[in-house]
Amino acid sequence: MSIDIDHFENEDEEISLSPLIDCVFLLLIYFLVATMFKKDDKDINIDLPISTSALEMAPDDDTIMIGINKNGDIFHEGIQTDLNELKYAMRQFSIEQPNISFRLDCDQAAPFYRVVEVLDMCQFMGFKDIGIRTYDEQYNR
């Protein structure tokens, strides 16, 4: 008795690409959606000051943004606040994240005393990493 085994029976079999393509698409969609999760942009209406000696620096998502408009109103992460509330928020940051950086977005016409008040508060709370953002032509291109 002999058994006839056809060694070439599965010759046409190949790896199905459909699951692989599915996986690739799922990954693609995942990364697309994940990168869309940005922090809420809370814009304030200011014209940034122009400087020729400002340095180019990489933005940091963890930076706390403080805005000052031309009337001297203070904004914390886009929401209008006052010095007392800002002081309270800074105290919390100084406890929880003492090395966090601050960025001041001031209007060109913002009164200098208001900028100094915020800087004084940063100094009092022990923050070291502070920068004043200036207008960059390349940024909005």
Next chain:
Amino acid sequence: MLKKMEKQIPIILPDITSKLADDPDEQIHIIGLSEDGRYLANSGQKNWQGEDLYYPISNFSEYLKNLPLGNFKAKNLPIRIDADRRIPIQKVIDTLDICAIQGFENIQLHLLRDIYAPVQRQLRNERGY
């Protein structure tokens, strides 16, 4: 996604000390900045109320170029800018830019109220109105 770079002026804040005021620095050069954006040089004199007296600088860049450096290199000479508290931040940044262009990097900022008022008062007294 690639992040865009931002332009910033980094600020170095002085350390907190228990002193109420800094020790006077004889070497520091004081420049005033009035509310209307006028550059003022400290005359080194005080009026009867003890207020510093300033005189206007016509060309700030030229003034910096001709500043006596003494033993300092330009970038090390400490310059203190006494700015009026109501002046727009843009004017202060312009001043820092001019200082940077002229090679001065050791700049301190002070806040004053009505910096030019004593000079104006003195001028009014001299002119009799």
